Amino acid sequence: MKNHPVIYSAEIICVGTELLMGQVVNTNANYLASELASLGISSYRQIVIGDNHQRLAEQIRLSASRSDLVLLTGGLGPTSDDITMEVAAKVAGKTLVLNEESLETMKSFYRRICRNMPVSNKKQAMLPEESIVFQNANGTAPGAMFKAHIPSSEDKEHEAYLVLLPGPPSEMRPMFSTQVRPILEQYNSVRFKTEYVRLYGIGESTAEERINDLIDNQTNPTIAPYASEGECLFRITQKFDKDDASDLITPVINTFKERFGEYIYEVGNRTLKEVVFDMLSEKKLTLSFAESCTAGMASGEFVDVPGSSKVLIGSIVAYDNRVKQQLLGVTTDVLENMGSVSRECAIEMAEGCRKLLNTDISVSITGIAGPSAYSTDKPVGLVYLALSDKNGTIVSEIHLSGNRMRVRKVSVLHAFDMIRKRLLDYES
Amino acid sequence: MKNHPVIYSAEIICVGTELLMGQVVNTNANYLASELASLGISSYRQIVIGDNHQRLAEQIRLSASRSDLVLLTGGLGPTSDDITMEVAAKVAGKTLVLNEESLETMKSFYRRICRNMPVSNKKQAMLPEESIVFQNANGTAPGAMFKAHIPSSEDKEHEAYLVLLPGPPSEMRPMFSTQVRPILEQYNSVRFKTEYVRLYGIGESTAEERINDLIDNQTNPTIAPYASEGECLFRITQKFDKDDASDLITPVINTFKERFGEYIYEVGNRTLKEVVFDMLSEKKLTLSFAESCTAGMASGEFVDVPGSSKVLIGSIVAYDNRVKQQLLGVTTDVLENMGSVSRECAIEMAEGCRKLLNTDISVSITGIAGPSAYSTDKPVGLVYLALSDKNGTIVSEIHLSGNRMRVRKVSVLHAFDMIRKRLLDYES
Numbered sequence: 001m002k003n004h005p006v007i008y009s010a011e012i013i014c015v016g017t018e019l020l021m022g023q024v025v026n027t028n029a030n031y032l033a034s035e036l037a038s039l040g041i042s043s044y045r046q047i048v049i050g051d052n053h054q055r056l057a058e059q060i061r062l063s064a065s066r067s068d069l070v071l072l073t074g075g076l077g078p079t080s081d082d083i084t085m086e087v088a089a090k091v092a093g094k095t096l097v098l099n100e101e102s103l104e105t106m107k108s109f110y111r112r113i114c115r116n117m118p119v120s121n122k123k124q125a126m127l128p129e130e131s132i133v134f135q136n137a138n139g140t141a142p143g144a145m146f147k148a149h150i151p152s153s154e155d156k157e158h159e160a161y162l163v164l165l166p167g168p169p170s171e172m173r174p175m176f177s178t179q180v181r182p183i184l185e186q187y188n189s190v191r192f193k194t195e196y197v198r199l200y201g202i203g204e205s206t207a208e209e210r211i212n213d214l215i216d217n218q219t220n221p222t223i224a225p226y227a228s229e230g231e232c233l234f235r236i237t238q239k240f241d242k243d244d245a246s247d248l249i250t251p252v253i254n255t256f257k258e259r260f261g262e263y264i265y266e267v268g269n270r271t272l273k274e275v276v277f278d279m280l281s282e283k284k285l286t287l288s289f290a291e292s293c294t295a296g297m298a299s300g301e302f303v304d305v306p307g308s309s310k311v312l313i314g315s316i317v318a319y320d321n322r323v324k325q326q327l328l329g330v331t332t333d334v335l336e337n338m339g340s341v342s343r344e345c346a347i348e349m350a351e352g353c354r355k356l357l358n359t360d361i362s363v364s365i366t367g368i369a370g371p372s373a374y375s376t377d378k379p380v381g382l383v384y385l386a387l388s389d390k391n392g393t394i395v396s397e398i399h400l401s402g403n404r405m406r407v408r409k410v411s412v413l414h415a416f417d418m419i420r421k422r423l424l425d426y427e428s
Numbered sequence: 429m430k431n432h433p434v435i436y437s438a439e440i441i442c443v444g445t446e447l448l449m450g451q452v453v454n455t456n457a458n459y460l461a462s463e464l465a466s467l468g469i470s471s472y473r474q475i476v477i478g479d480n481h482q483r484l485a486e487q488i489r490l491s492a493s494r495s496d497l498v499l500l501t502g503g504l505g506p507t508s509d510d511i512t513m514e515v516a517a518k519v520a521g522k523t524l525v526l527n528e529e530s531l532e533t534m535k536s537f538y539r540r541i542c543r544n545m546p547v548s549n550k551k552q553a554m555l556p557e558e559s560i561v562f563q564n565a566n567g568t569a570p571g572a573m574f575k576a577h578i579p580s581s582e583d584k585e586h587e588a589y590l591v592l593l594p595g596p597p598s599e600m601r602p603m604f605s606t607q608v609r610p611i612l613e614q615y616n617s618v619r620f621k622t623e624y625v626r627l628y629g630i631g632e633s634t635a636e637e638r639i640n641d642l643i644d645n646q647t648n649p650t651i652a653p654y655a656s657e658g659e660c661l662f663r664i665t666q667k668f669d670k671d672d673a674s675d676l677i678t679p680v681i682n683t684f685k686e687r688f689g690e691y692i693y694e695v696g697n698r699t700l701k702e703v704v705f706d707m708l709s710e711k712k713l714t715l716s717f718a719e720s721c722t723a724g725m726a727s728g729e730f731v732d733v734p735g736s737s738k739v740l741i742g743s744i745v746a747y748d749n750r751v752k753q754q755l756l757g758v759t760t761d762v763l764e765n766m767g768s769v770s771r772e773c774a775i776e777m778a779e780g781c782r783k784l785l786n787t788d789i790s791v792s793i794t795g796i797a798g799p800s801a802y803s804t805d806k807p808v809g810l811v812y813l814a815l816s817d818k819n820g821t822i823v824s825e826i827h828l829s830g831n832r833m834r835v836r837k838v839s840v841l842h843a844f845d846m847i848r849k850r851l852l853d854y855e856s
Contacts, residue, residue: 020471022462023652026454029476034450043448044483046476048457055472205506205546215508225507226446289724289745295731296717296724299745303723304833306798314751316744317717317727323742323785327755357751370734381540399542402566405732406598 005159007187010036010069012046013059015084016167019048019074027169028073035176039184040192040239041069051081060091064150064160069184074167076141078120085127085144088162092148094128102127102142105135134179139171145183161187191240195249197256198266199232200417207232210259214252221248231272231413265420272416277305279423285360289315289415290328290353292340292366293383298412313359318349328352341366341378343395346386354388361389361422363415370404383411387418394422433587435615438464438497440474441487443512444595447476447502455597456501463604467612468620468667469497479509488519492578492588497612502595504569506548513555513572516590520576522556530555530570533563562607567599573611589615619668623677625684626694627660628845635660638687642680649676659700659841693848700844705733707851713788717743717843718756718781720768720794721811726840741787746777756780769794769806771823774814782816789817789850791843798832811839815846822850 012032018024029046036043044067049059056075063070075084089096103125110117127133127144134143145163152158163180165172199207208215208225211234215223221238234256238248253267266275280287289298299315302308316327321340324330329352330345338344346364354362367383381400386393398414400407440460446452457474464471472495477487484503491498503512517524531553538545555561555572562571573591580586591608593600627635636643636653639662643651649666662684666676681695694703708715717726727743730736744755749768752758757780758773766772774792782790795811809828814821826842828835 019458020461020474021465021652022458022460025458026474030447030450030453032450033448037449044478044480045487046448046454048474050472052472059473203543203546205548208507209546209548224445226451291724293731294728295736295740296719296727296743296745299724299747300722300728300836303747303797303836306832308723309747312723312745313748314745314755315724315747317724317740317742319727319731319737319743320741327742327784356755369731379540399540401537401541402598403602404734406566408728408731 005068007041007068007161007184009042009044009067010071011044011063011067012036013063013070013072014046014048014167015051015056015072015074016048017050020050028167028172031169031173032071032073032176035181036071038192039181039188041184041188051075051083053083053087056083056087057091060088060148060162061150064091064148064162065152065158067160069161069163070148071163071165073165073172076124076143076164076166078118078124078140085124085164088148088164089128089146091150092128092146092162094130094146096126097129098122099125099127099131099133099142102133102135105142106140109136109140132183134165134175136166136171136175138174139166139168141166141171143175143180145180192237193240193249194235194237195253195267196269197234197236197253197260197264198268198270198272199234199260199263200265200272200413200420202232202260202263204232207234207260207263211256214255221252223252262421262424265417272413272420273302274305276416276419276423277302277308277311279420280311280361281307283423283426285311285423286313287311287419288313288353288357288359288362290349290362290364291315291317292319292324292349292364293369294365294408294411294415295319297408298363298365298415301412302416313357316353316356324349327356329355339378341368341382341384343384343386343397346384346395347388347393350386350388351393361387361419363387363418365411365415367398367400367407367411369407369411381407383407383414385411385415385418387422389422391425394418433496433615435469435496435589435612437470437472437495438499439472439491439495440464441491441498441500442474442476442595443479443484443500443503444476445478445509448478456595456600459597459601460499460501460604463609464499466620466622466663466665467609467616468618469612469616479503479511481511481515484511484515485519488516488576488590489578492519492576492590493580493586495588497589497591498576499591499593501593501600504552504571504592504594506546506552506568510551513552513592516576516592517556517574519578520556520574520590522558522574524554525557526550527553527555527559527561527570530561530563533570534568537564537568560611562593562603564594564599564603566602567594567596569594569599571603571608573608620665621668621677622663622665623681623695624697625662625664625681625688625692626696626698626700627662627688627691628693628700628841630660630688630691635662635688635691639684642683649680651680690849690852693845700841700848701730702733704844704847704851705730705736705739707848708739708789709735711851711854713739713851714741715739715847716741716781716785716787716790718777718790718792719743719745720747720752720777720792721797722793722836722839722843723747725836726791726793726843729840730844741785744781744784752777755784757783767806769796769810769812771812771814771825774812774823775816775821778814778816779821789815789847791815791846793839793843795826795828795835795839797835797839809835811835811842813839813843813846815850817850822846 131144131146226233318324330348334344349364559572559574746752758776777792
């Protein structure tokens, strides 16, 4: 395949009834999409389709007529309903021929797992003529890359590359990263540089209003907003045509910093808990949580960060008021007069926990995550958090919407953010 | 929408640049596909596409011309790049009109979270005329269902239903299950009855081998296996043509019970933690956890079950050995000679926690979830759990594969299952 055209655009087709029936989540599309993005290849569509001759052939033809590259996964197995290779070859007008090397690889695969190769597997070594063949180090089905000349209405000469990959992620991913990606890196034209700005404590629409002018006038770099539960994220992407292009991203980030200030917890790839962990770790500070409504979720989330045992000493899940009193020393006076969901209770919980577990910082969370078993006049979504450290204790009152799970998740994020903001003060 | 045609076929279109760029995994397609399957509606294609007017309009037109139902998710937000409602209405030839009820729901949503509604949100209440409107209990964007008359080459009269749903799963799922699904149940042709058999403690392939004969010979009912982290689930579906068909599911379930015995924790819809909660609640027993490697995850998971405050008193997250000693009374002898990941430590943690928090049952979890900061000769994935109750203390040693997160998740499931099995003994 010398004399290759540049690959600008791609589509992903995932073949499999198990996807159409909702039996498995399509992580292949996600993986390939993110690979394409990092290669600077535009991806306009992903399609999931079943093992049906006519529909699959139609789809490959349509995708190949409008994109430079079509990545297909699945349907390369040995059984009669695995038809992707055969259908794709037919669309491209190629004959299937026996690939001796693939047959050998397959036989040695079976020798390695001490089994005889079933006759049906030979079918998997039948590949389109004039293909680049990708051997499968982790299974039997080889992959293949070949050209298909499918004229489009605008471009009679249009040619696309078809790349066929096995369905199991454990076979597909290593095949793509070690064999397909290096080829695609030679075939594409532009380079992209991407940076992420991550915010907490500001809603998506409010955030966008503050930078409407930037979004409206964007050409290069482009600015794309994303919202996830309680968090807000902007992706800034610069397109390079040559390597010595000047940096257009930093000025945009500086504008973001001016307009959002402390809402920005990260410019880069770290999550909120990773940022908090790094800050605590760097200052050699220890942490504990006193959790009521979140019931261990804050601590459980925090230890996702590798190395967290250097920072998190432990936590008290004080779901019942008895535990709040007995272990954290919350007073009867506060529980009876203010209730367990109150500013005062949050303060006593944080201070009591810090003392009990002897940590530098302790954060308490008490709130109403969902309809309560106990009668209360306080609204669902009301949460109090307190942070106790050497400088004293601060409290935060928040009102959250959504179901039980969301209230708890956002409360946990808020707890992390309280720690972050407090540590920023340490520096000044 | 009286006089509705029967819905036989559907396509799913997920709108969002974040999907095309590979930033998030498309769990919406998976969820909707499995819902369609259980409704007996054939699903031939899933498509992911970006927020681009022309491409989105083309796709909706194509999908609506060949399917009876088009489910769309995403792109209903308040910002200018959220165009799904507008584009779908245009394809269907409908005008957008202000839906007062949605505007009110949205305003009260903002009142609940004590904020002013940004002006841009009003756009979300602009819905196609003649729609069924789905109010959003967990966010701002309402959903809508309306007819589109898109003639196909074979059928000039072809009409499709377009259903537009918000992108965030926490909003989409409850909207679908409580508002859309009941409508679709009326619109499809055949009836299905489905039952789930849920197992813990047996691998998917081992489970399948035990019922290979049933799977191979299935016609009606059908038996479909699903595996998720550490759990194993079979869906048994009977197809009815008329209402008085005899029950074919119960005999299959009885065969499952013969072959799997106590591995089955539920025939029905309850999750493992819900089963455990119901058992504890019925027996009026209280619970606490002493968590090391899971660091609060078991308690945090357990309180997902509404009403859990009647059962869970509290927990001790003893991540650092200091907390194991100081609060749970783990002895220096055990820590120095056996280590914190040992049978003996698990026993002392469970017994100490039960005593400290004065609960009927206490379960401890201590293990190696990932590469440790401390040198140890114990393998990653080794976890000890102990359960202490009035009858004494039992221990369980498990060896798990997978990453940090999986080890912790499966440990939590195992803790729940230990409680379940122990309570089964109470009865005999």
